Structure formats: structure tokens, C-alpha cells
Amino acid sequence: MAITTGCASKAPLPTPSQVDLDRFMGAWFVVGYTPILVDGKAHNAVEHYFLAPDGKIRTTYQYRDGGFDAKLKTHTPVGTVYNAETNAEWRMQFIWPFKAQYIIYYLSDDYNRTIIAHPNRKYAWIMQRTPTISDGDYEDMLKKLEAVGFExxxxxRLPHDWSSDQERLRVIESIGSRKPLADAGL
Known part of the structure; x- marks a missing residue:
């Protein structure tokens, strides 16, 4: 989900002092984002993380492309923890040999809401464990992004309506962090 671009003039993004990778794994519903070429019309988007035995983070970014009943698109980058002291800085590899910076900028204490950001302040993803977010909570997340220089x-806001996607939602909720979402057969 992140883009590789320089950011020499920007101060480093703050991160949580420690991210418990086991608690961070599983499904995150993308409720706000900066669209990129491949996901500009995303609906019902989910980012799922699975911590593999080799320490790699098998990631599945999945969404309906263009509407709630549209074709399901799946991307499977592999993440690597870049800063083992905090576990909040990763590198995501979509295409070899390129790795994109992936910063866990914000993480709620209960691990129910997060903001993933790129240091250039052009790309960010607001995610939570449920597909719906209140207007007030969404506004709070936007303010957190503005506070560190995001426009x-x-x-x-990414649209979610799971009424016609119930089976997919059931599968997402049932696998938790036990296996990669890409292996669920959706």
C-alpha cells in the first residue's frame, strides 16, 4: 500500500514506542486512505497481516474495485520489520527489488485503530478492526494526520457496505491472524 518516494526535507514521523506484532496481526478495515493508481475506486477494503515463522509479514490488501459488488482485487506484498526496537517501521515489497517505507504512525492502546503513513506525507491509511467509523472518530484521525503535516x-473516506459481501466478511473475521487472508480462498 505504500509508495517509494524521497522525503529528505521532512522530519521523521513519530511512532508508538512499541508495537506488539502478535496483537497487530489480523484484519484491519481501511476506512480512510490516499488512493493510488491501483486502488482509486476501492470499496470494502481490508488489509490483513500474518506473521510467518521466518519473521516476514505476509500481507493481503483486498478490496472490491469500483463498487460493492465489483470484482475482488487482491495484492500480496511482503513486509519486513525495519526497526526491531519499536516494530513500528516496516518495509513493504510489492515488486522485487523495491521496498516501500511503511510507518505505523498511530496505534490506539487497545489495538483497534491505526494510521499507517509514508514519511513524505502524501500517503496514509486510516484503519480499524471494524468496517464502520463514526464521523467524530474519523475527524480525530484526520486531525492526527494534519498535526504531522498531511493535507x-x-x-x-473509503466506502464500506458489507450487506452483499457477508460471506467474505465472515471469512475475514473467522481466520483472525491464524493464516494469510490470501490463503482463505476468496
Missing amino acids: RSLIQ
Whole structure:
């Protein structure tokens, strides 16, 4: 989900002092994001993480492309923890040999809401463990992004309506962090 671009003039993004990788694994519903070329019309987007025995993070980014009943798209980058002291800085590899910076900028104490960001302040993803977010909570997340230099206008609310996607939602909720979402047969 992240893009590789330089950011020499930007101060480093703050991160949580420690991310418990086991608690971070599993499904995160993307409720706000800066669309990129491949996901500009995403609906019902989910980012799922699975910590493999080799320490790699098998990631599945899955969404309906263009509408709630549209074709399901799946991307499977592999993440690597870049800063083992905090576990909040990763590198994501979509295409070899390129790795994109992936920063866990914000993480709620209960591990129910997070913001993933790129240091260039052009790309961010607001995610939570449930597909719906209140207007007030969404506004709070936008303020957190603005506080570190993100332009509010770049962030779009991502539509969710799971009424016609119940089986997929059931599978996402049932696998937890036991296996990669890409292996669930969706």
C-alpha cells in the first residue's frame, strides 16, 4: 500500500514506542486512505497481516474495485520489520527489488485503530478492526494526520457496505491472524 518516494526535507514521523506484532496481526478495515493508481475506486477494503515463522509479514490488501459488488482485487506484498526496537517501521515489497517505507504512525492502546503513513506525507491509511467509523472518530484521525503535516484534502473516506459481501466478511473475521487472508480462498 505504500509508495517509494524521497522525503529528505521532512522530519521523521513519530511512532508508538512499541508495537506488539502478535496483537497487530489480523484484519484491519481501511476506512480512510490516499488512493493510488491501483486502488482509486476501492470499496470494502481490508488489509490483513500474518506473521510467518521466518519473521516476514505476509500481507493481503483486498478490496472490491469500483463498487460493492465489483470484482475482488487482491495484492500480496511482503513486509519486513525495519526497526526491531519499536516494530513500528516496516518495509513493504510489492515488486522485487523495491521496498516501500511503511510507518505505523498511530496505534490506539487497545489495538483497534491505526494510521499507517509514508514519511513524505502524501500517503496514509486510516484503519480499524471494524468496517464502520463514526464521523467524530474519523475527524480525530484526520486531525492526527494534519498535526504531522498531511493535507486533509488528500485523504478520502473509503466506502464500506458489507450487506452483499457477508460471506467474505465472515471469512475475514473467522481466520483472525491464524493464516494469510490470501490463503482463505476468496
